[in-house]
Amino acid sequence: MPKLAGRFRTLPEYPLALIPQKKRELIARGVDVIDLGAGDADLAPPPKAVEALAKAVHTPAMNRYGFGMGLVAYREAASAWMTKRFGLRFDPMTEIVPLIGSKEGISHLALAYLEPGGIAIIPEPGYNAYQGGTLLASGEPYRYALRPRTNFLVDLDEIPRDTLAQTRILYLNYPNNPTAAIAPRDYLERVVANCREHDILLVYDNAYSELAFDGYVPPSIFEIDGARDVAIEFHSLSKTYNMTGWRCGWAVASPQISSVLTKVKSFTDTGQFMAVQAAGVAALESYDEFVPGNVAVFKARRDAAVKAFQEAGFSCEVPRATMYLWIALPDGIPSALFADRLLDEEGVVVMAGSGFGAGGEGFFRISFITSPERIAEAAQRAGRVLASMGVEV
Numbered sequence: 512m513p514k515l516a517g518r519f520r521t522l523p524e525y526p527l528a529l530i531p532q533k534k535r536e537l538i539a540r541g542v543d544v545i546d547l548g549a550g551d552a553d554l555a556p557p558p559k560a561v562e563a564l565a566k567a568v569h570t571p572a573m574n575r576y577g578f579g580m581g582l583v584a585y586r587e588a589a590s591a592w593m594t595k596r597f598g599l600r601f602d603p604m605t606e607i608v609p610l611i612g613s614k615e616g617i618s619h620l621a622l623a624y625l626e627p628g629g630i631a632i633i634p635e636p637g638y639n640a641y642q643g644g645t646l647l648a649s650g651e652p653y654r655y656a657l658r659p660r661t662n663f664l665v666d667l668d669e670i671p672r673d674t675l676a677q678t679r680i681l682y683l684n685y686p687n688n689p690t691a692a693i694a695p696r697d698y699l700e701r702v703v704a705n706c707r708e709h710d711i712l713l714v715y716d717n718a719y720s721e722l723a724f725d726g727y728v729p730p731s732i733f734e735i736d737g738a739r740d741v742a743i744e745f746h747s748l749s750k751t752y753n754m755t756g757w758r759c760g761w762a763v764a765s766p767q768i769s770s771v772l773t774k775v776k777s778f779t780d781t782g783q784f785m786a787v788q789a790a791g792v793a794a795l796e797s798y799d800e801f802v803p804g805n806v807a808v809f810k811a812r813r814d815a816a817v818k819a820f821q822e823a824g825f826s827c828e829v830p831r832a833t834m835y836l837w838i839a840l841p842d843g844i845p846s847a848l849f850a851d852r853l854l855d856e857e858g859v860v861v862m863a864g865s866g867f868g869a870g871g872e873g874f875f876r877i878s879f880i881t882s883p884e885r886i887a888e889a890a891q892r893a894g895r896v897l898a899s900m901g902v903e904v
Contacts, residue, residue, distance in 0.1 A: 522643065523639075525639060530860060534546065543858055544860065545886075547861050547880060547881065548860040549880070550688065552809075552878075554753040557752055557801040559796070559801075562793070563792065564790040573786045573789065577782030577784070577788065581782050583604075585761075587603045589763070589791075590602070590603035590606075596798075597734060606763055606764060608761060608772050609782065609788060610745075610760040611759075611760075611780060613745040613762070616772060617644060619644070619775050620775065621645050621648040621680065622647070623774070625680065626649060629677065629680075630653050631653065631682065632681045632682065633868075634870075635655060635656055635657065637682065637684065645680070657687070657690055663687060665681070665702075667702065675705075675711070679712060680711065680712045684715075684719075686833045688719065689876040691837055693729065696734075700736075703735045703738050707740060712741060713741050715743065717729070717731065718746065719750060720746070722834055723831060724832065732744050739764075742768075743762055743764035745761075745762050746762075747760035751805070757791075759787050759794075813829075815884075815887055816883075817829050817836065819887040820890045823890040823891055824894050825838050825897070826839045834878055835876050835878055835879070836877045838874060838877065839874055840864075840873055841897075845872070846865045846873065847863040849875060850863035850866075857892035861875045
């Protein structure tokens with residue numbers, strides 16, 4: 512067998528990779544499985560997006576290569592949405608980059624900015640695309656543990672100055688997956704100032720900007736003065752519109768930064784299927800009629816989850832955004848052991864905190880991807896496992 516590259520050997524196992532097969536085996540044995548694992552809700556996309564896709568696939572021109580330009584109407588819709596949502600203007604042709612889901616854009620971007628010795632600051636726990644892109648680009652990850660003491664924020668003042676001097680990329684994601692933390696505006700101002708001072712690219716993953724509750728309105732990083740000089744922001748239709756499998760998103764940045772990602776992508780793909788981009792236009796244009804009702808469904812699931820898991824003996828905060836609950840485990844209970852036992856003994860899929868990196872140890876994540884009733888049942892089962900591990904609930 513050919514020898515594997517060193518960069519490949521640095522990749523850890525992807526935390527969701529083994530779950531589908533295990534889940535299938537349990538179902539085959541007749542186990543009633545409740546899946547609260549991936550952020551992949553059981554809800555329908557906007558009807559207008561489905562209609563637009565069905566129409567577009569019958570148009571021959573939509574079945575040809577989209578290349579980097581893609582569907583101009585999609586670029587224009589993404590630009591218009593940024594203006595509608597954040598009051599910001601971006602040129603659709605030079606500052607919007609259509610993506611095959613935000614994950615691939617985040618991963619590919621590292622290839623342009625990292626090389627051996629170049630550091631990327633990675634929040635841990637965090638989305639595995641950050642470290643995946645870093646490692647595949649032969650960069651050096653600096654993992655910063657997100658813990659309650661900093662409200663799950665990356666505190667750049669705690670990072671050594673010599674490390675910051677070698678840092679090329681800082682990955683931030685607020686509202687945050689998996690902790691559901693949010694970032695105050697003054698914090699974002701300090702981050703942008705730091706990135707400008709140290710010439711660091713700020714990769715701002717804003718995939719959960721629309722899943723917010725109780726009056727909270729997440730910002731764009733570009734609402735912060737100076738961010739256009741150092742930042743690129745990623746958006747996705749996956750969570751807001753229940754379109755995870757459609758793989759449709761975009762990046763937005765100044766032409767100097769967006770053109771870099773565009774060039775990398777010209778060598779790695781030939782663009783998202785243009786019929787999906789047409790559906791993306793319809794989804795973005797149906798924001799007012801679709802998104803508020805969808806968010807209300809997630810809020811009901813959030814409220815049910817918090818109540819049920821607290822009653823089952825767990826400690827968790829009420830999240831103001833995202834589709835996740837980040838739940839603390841009692842001291843001495845490894846998150847992977849708890850998640851494995853919960854799946855094997857009770858048929859409930861959750862994500863162990865350690866699966867998002869060592870910084871996530873002591874917690875597990877659930878997703879609001881099924882009904883309040885099923886979430887409540889899962890919480891009861893989780894409480895039984897906790898009790899069987901010697902914890903009084």
